[in-house]
Amino acid sequence: MASFTILPAPSSLFANKNCLILTPTLASAKGFTVKYSRVSNSPSISLGARSSIQLQTFAAMQEKGTSALNGDLKMKIPHVLTVAGSDSGAGAGIQADLKACAARGVYCSTVITAVTAQNTVGVQGVSNVPEDFVAEQLRSVLSDMQVDVVKTGMLPSVGIVKILCKTLREYPDQALVVDPVMVSTSGDVLAGPSILSVFREELLPMAGIITPNLKETSALLDGIKLETVDDMRSAARLLHNMGPKHVLVKGGDLPDSSDAVDILFDGDNFYELRSPRIKSRNTHGTGCSLASCIAAELAKGYSMLSAVKVAKRYVETALDYSKDIVIGGGPQGPFDHLLRLKSNSRDCQRLQAFNPNDLFLYAVTDSGMNKRWGRSITDAVKAAIEGGATIVQLREKDAETRDFLESARACLKICQSHGVPLLINDRIDIALACNADGVHVGQSDMPVRVARTLLGPEKIIGVSCKTPEQAHQAWVDGADYIGCGGVFPTNTKENNTTVGLEGLKTVCMASKLPVVAIGGIGISNARDVMEIGVPNLKGVAVVSALFDRQCVLTETRKLHTILSEANVSILH
Numbered sequence: 195m196a197s198f199t200i201l202p203a204p205s206s207l208f209a210n211k212n213c214l215i216l217t218p219t220l221a222s223a224k225g226f227t228v229k230y231s232r233v234s235n236s237p238s239i240s241l242g243a244r245s246s247i248q249l250q251t252f253a254a255m256q257e258k259g260t261s262a263l264n265g266d267l268k269m270k271i272p273h274v275l276t277v278a279g280s281d282s283g284a285g286a287g288i289q290a291d292l293k294a295c296a297a298r299g300v301y302c303s304t305v306i307t308a309v310t311a312q313n314t315v316g317v318q319g320v321s322n323v324p325e326d327f328v329a330e331q332l333r334s335v336l337s338d339m340q341v342d343v344v345k346t347g348m349l350p351s352v353g354i355v356k357i358l359c360k361t362l363r364e365y366p367d368q369a370l371v372v373d374p375v376m377v378s379t380s381g382d383v384l385a386g387p388s389i390l391s392v393f394r395e396e397l398l399p400m401a402g403i404i405t406p407n408l409k410e411t412s413a414l415l416d417g418i419k420l421e422t423v424d425d426m427r428s429a430a431r432l433l434h435n436m437g438p439k440h441v442l443v444k445g446g447d448l449p450d451s452s453d454a455v456d457i458l459f460d461g462d463n464f465y466e467l468r469s470p471r472i473k474s475r476n477t478h479g480t481g482c483s484l485a486s487c488i489a490a491e492l493a494k495g496y497s498m499l500s501a502v503k504v505a506k507r508y509v510e511t512a513l514d515y516s517k518d519i520v521i522g523g524g525p526q527g528p529f530d531h532l533l534r535l536k537s538n539s540r541d542c543q544r545l546q547a548f549n550p551n552d553l554f555l556y557a558v559t560d561s562g563m564n565k566r567w568g569r570s571i572t573d574a575v576k577a578a579i580e581g582g583a584t585i586v587q588l589r590e591k592d593a594e595t596r597d598f599l600e601s602a603r604a605c606l607k608i609c610q611s612h613g614v615p616l617l618i619n620d621r622i623d624i625a626l627a628c629n630a631d632g633v634h635v636g637q638s639d640m641p642v643r644v645a646r647t648l649l650g651p652e653k654i655i656g657v658s659c660k661t662p663e664q665a666h667q668a669w670v671d672g673a674d675y676i677g678c679g680g681v682f683p684t685n686t687k688e689n690n691t692t693v694g695l696e697g698l699k700t701v702c703m704a705s706k707l708p709v710v711a712i713g714g715i716g717i718s719n720a721r722d723v724m725e726i727g728v729p730n731l732k733g734v735a736v737v738s739a740l741f742d743r744q745c746v747l748t749e750t751r752k753l754h755t756i757l758s759e760a761n762v763s764i765l766h
């Protein structure tokens with residue numbers, strides 16, 4: 195089976211000679227196997243028995259690579275079609291979908307099912323679009339434009355749902371995201387109970403994912419009570435039995451929970467996605483925006499789990515950013531989708547959300563040490579990766595900005611070619627300039643919240659924590675992991691207080707985020723660190739044990755072996 199890589203990730207290409215259009219989503223809908231390669235950061239497509247025209251086109255793409263962009267192969271941007279109602283207040287519905295897709299760098303076409311007169315007080319009126327005209331809009335878009343994902347919102351009548359399902363059967367190539375909208379945030383009914391049976395029988399079985407909130411989940415399951423996370427899991431399983439490939443039950447309204455808990459179920463596994471509950475009046479349109487963002491990420495080629503994680507992070511960040519805006523006088527305000535995030539297409543290149551297991555062997559560079567041993571930073575990073583480092587942080591305290599940026603760019607290339615994330619210590623500007631995978635900040639560096647707003651939802655942010663309180667704040671502020679130390683005394687960082695193995699354990703147990711231990715760790719004590727036996731301690735971060743040595747490769751290999759053995763003994 196041949197394997198081809200689409201360049202440049204995550205865009206897709208098409209050959210206009212024979213109009214074969216390929217995106218990762220479309221390719222998988224057409225029966226190709228799309229592999230998400232950590233190595234190239236690009237989706238690759240395995241071809242089974244396919245027609246020679248298609249094979250030739252893929253071969254042409256492969257041969258021509260990026261240079262083909264200026265020739266007969268053109269860029270196609272990912273495309274979501276939203277089928278939903280218009281909200282005159284523009285917080286939800288079609289308007290939210292357009293903004294969410296724009297914020298995520300995805301084209302969005304629209305089929306309007308109803309026009310609502312709506313503001314921050316509530317819904318004053320609804321006028322359904324005639325069914326025939328919904329059908330006409332659907333045909334116009336689907337017959338001409340290359341849609342990757344169809345996302346549905348307000349479907350106000352049984353007839354409109356039937357027309358949608360019939361049309362989707364005629365154009366079966368897109369993934370389908372169903373947000374089963376029934377009641378607005380203000381409590382107004384947007385689709386009555388008569389819709390339920392056609393949802394269950396026709397629409398849900400076609401969906402790649404459905405995203406009901408608790409009320410919608412209960413309505414779809416004949417009024418079932420949902421009071422706990424376990425109830426949400428059972429409900430997700432029941433909804434999955436109706437046919438959608440994935441179910442995301444959103445627990446934003448769950449009573450007695452300080453976190454917003456969503457349950458994703460894929461038929462085999464449950465994923466509990468938790469984030470701090472953001473207190474804000476401006477939450478109107480959250481559901482529409484989340485579903486649109488999932489659709490947008492799927493259209494770019496993300497896996498379902500990554501799409502859902504990034505979408506949840508995007509909505510959280512936008513809600514947090516918009517807490518203080520005032521639009522309208524009613525109780526439910528809209529939020530700002532186009533928050534000042536840098537969300538151009540360069541930022542959408544990572545096809546995997548942060549993987550905590552990447553913290554396993556965390557190599558932190560030090561320019562002084564590399565100079566002392568007469569090696570360049572790129573050689574140091576290459577050797578560490580070859581020896582088994584699973585994530586790299588550039589901690590170049592004395593480097594000039596221009597030199598740092600140049601080395602960061604070179605190291606990023608090396609890391610990307612090995613599928614290893616690259617983080618920058620302290621310098622958000624350098625991380626932005628080279629489009630690194632993320633940053634690590636300390637308690638007196640740029641606050642995590644500000645870094646998150648600057649970097650966007652998909653970048654990795656780590657923060658140093660010595661206490662349970664700092665660990666809690668890191669979680670509230672939207673960090674991805676914490677670095678806890680100094681575990682042991684170190685010469686690498688001056689005046690660093692040590693927390694010891696007990697302090698590390700206390701912080702790990704208090705932390706909702708994964709933890710990497712740091713400070714004075716090397717081959718003599720790494721095993722002791724990992725054997726504190728706390729599941730969210732994912733690895734060790736080391737500087738001198740790798741870089742203040744003659745051979746970085748040998749030392750990294752030795753540490754990798756010790757960590758792997760410790761991991762095995764912990765698992766048993």
Ligand SMILES: Cc1ncc(COP(=O)(O)OP(=O)(O)O)c(N)n1
Pocket residue numbers: 556558587589619620634635636637638639656657658676677678679687710712735
């Ligand atoms: C993984 C990891 N953990 C902790 C630190 C320390 O960061 P900080 O406290 O900001 O100190 P400096 O490294 O900036 O001196 C880290 N770099 N990495």
Ligand SMILES: Cc1nc(C(=O)O)sc1CCOP(=O)(O)O
Pocket residue numbers: 558658677678679680681683684685686687690712713714715735736737738739
């Ligand atoms: C960069 C850093 N941060 C620490 C913290 O306690 O947060 S300790 C530390 C230095 C780690 O270097 P080595 O592996 O050579 O001891």
Ligand SMILES: [Mg+2]
Pocket residue numbers: 619620634635636639
């Ligand atoms: Mg720092």
